[in-house]
Amino acid sequence: MSSVRGPCDPVNIPRSCDTTPQGWAPLAVGALAFDTVTGAIGVVMAEYGTRYYLRPPHGGCEWDAPRTDIRPATVTDRIRPALNEANTRSSTGGVL
Numbered sequence: 001m002s003s004v005r006g007p008c009d010p011v012n013i014p015r016s017c018d019t020t021p022q023g024w025a026p027l028a029v030g031a032l033a034f035d036t037v038t039g040a041i042g043v044v045m046a047e048y049g050t051r052y053y054l055r056p057p058h059g060g061c062e063w064d065a066p067r068t069d070i071r072p073a074t075v076t077d078r079i080r081p082a083l084n085e086a087n088t089r090s091s092t093g094g095v096l
Contacts, residue, residue, distance in 0.1 A: 026047060026067075027044045027047070027052065027070065027072060028044065029044050029045065029046060029047070030043060030044060031043070031044045031072065031073075032044075032057065032072070032073040032077075032078065033052065033054060033070045033071065033072060033073055034070070034071050034072070034073040034074070034077045035054065035063075035065050035069055035070055036069050036070070036071060037065065037069045038063075038065075040054075040056070040063075041056070041057060041073050041077055041078065041081075042054025042055055042056055042057070042063070043055050043056075043057055045062060047067075050066060050067050050068075051064045051065065051066055051067065052064065052065055052067060052070045054070070
């Protein structure tokens with residue numbers, strides 16, 4: 001039985017199938033990344049073909065996303081969740 005592979009086989013991806021935005025190096029396993037579709041930050045667990053597999057920094061369910069939707073997380077991306085929580089607490093009379 002022979003297996004048929006498509007033109008963008010994840011084992012041997014031709015340049016025409018590379019969806020990494022120009023000027024960006026692929027993210028390394030363990031790097032913090034930002035999913036531009038969901039707005040979530042995740043740790044890169046793996047890269048397979050044209051997709052990254054991410055997990056929330058403090059654990060949780062892994063998700064995958066196309067390489068085109070993922071970029072390195074900036075400092076702003078990293079502090080946004082804590083800032084939003086602090087703003088919510090302060091606006092509702094909670095203690096910071």
